[in-house]
Amino acid sequence: MPFGLLKYGLNSEYPAQHHFSPATELKKHYDVVIIGAGGHGTGIAYHLAKYHGITNVAVLEKSYLGSGNTARNTAVIRSNYLTEEGVTFYRESVKLWQDLSNEFNYNVMMENRGQLTLAHSDAAIRSFRWRAEVNQHMGVRSELIDRQQIAEMVPNLNMSEDSRFPIMAGLWHADGATARHDAVAWGYAKGACERGVELHQLTEVEDIEVTGGRVTAVKTNRGRIECGCVVQAVAGASSVVAKMAGIPLPIHSYPLQAMVTQPYKPILTPHVSSPHLHVYTHQTSRGEFVIGGGSDPYPLYNTRATLDQRESLTAAALELFPFLAQARMLRQWAGTTDMTPDYSPIMGLSPVENYYLDAGWGTWGFKATPICGKTMAELVATKKVPEIIKPFELERFYKFEQINEAGATAASH
């Protein structure tokens, strides 16, 4: 191995393996144009090419592959939601996650570490019982655990009864997991490109032409493309892109900030979240503690970091893990969360006949990546909305049939 590496290093040609199709000219026409090359967009392209034989597909990305919220989320995978529709949807996604590395032959470093949500009040315990019952009924592993079980599971957690908000109980979700977020977009993009899909980076959609209720073409900074249909998968810019097609959305876009500490030896196995303290954390396979929290207090299309948020995240993290007081922060960053009124996504048909929405991904988009790729591709290929995503249609807001998942977030937003 060292010789192999040396030989590679000294080789003048660098025989690197190209994962993605090289940049080419845009064609005049594609059957399917996907806007956004994150996990969702590339996942949809991958499923279209592999399972539906549709390969005249362009994935347009204004920046580079996986540069948006795919790279900015805190990589939490779980299915312990509260509504029947939500639990079913995320449960199927978690199942797909389990086999994802094999699916596209690219290691996403899936780790089944479990997720622990902490209750600091009687009201939280009541809602956890409710979630545990709903989850178990639907085949998702969730159970209420007591203080002693929590202390055994997470020995470094501050279990003091003298803290401001003592830990009273926990919701243990054995199906919780984490994965390497960038690898998901890379794996899907590689698989899609191998089957003929074109990935066009640095290609920004500037306008969408709609005639007689149908999309006919998209205008980009590299020219105009005619298309059979369009899928938008642009978490963080859902409203802006949908507006080009004349579609209003029930979304407000807020930044969500996270930060990461220096690496430590492995001391924390599960993902730990506290909705009450507005914080969640897990130790990455590199040893760093990733600390995330609620969204910013007001909407913004900007990924700047603020001292206010850093202070509140730090205060909450220290209350759970006092030893982190010694930690040095390596980075602080933000993603943009497209928050919907009911904390569920907007998927499926839109008022424009051949324009499909994969939007409103607030703080729940990463975990849903594989199921979105699968179901949205099925919708594009068959023109029929798969049962599992029917409840998430845009039309639900006009019918007052929201799917309330506000109580099942890892931190209140």
Next chain:
Amino acid sequence: MKLLTCPLNGPRNISEFTYGGEYHPMPDHQQVAAREWAEHVFFHDNAAGVVIEWWCHSASSYWFLAERNTISDQILRTFPADEIFTQRIDFEPAPEPTINATPTAGESQ
């Protein structure tokens, strides 16, 4: 520390304020169709650029309007609501419910 200038209290730390949503005129809720009402309640312009929005100075419960750039986070101007609301807005009151009325078709009791 980011400052927001309250028209009543002057420049204060933005953490003293609560964001109150986009400014948009409310339709007459007695007259409007359910679909338009849903759009008013749930849908937002969510524009990237200069917007007008409601803010409240939490300590004094004073509501006012602000012009803010949602890309740069620059607050361009804050002003009292009476710049827009120059007169009182009254909607027609709902008709008084009549007792022992026969239910209309399709309406359950």
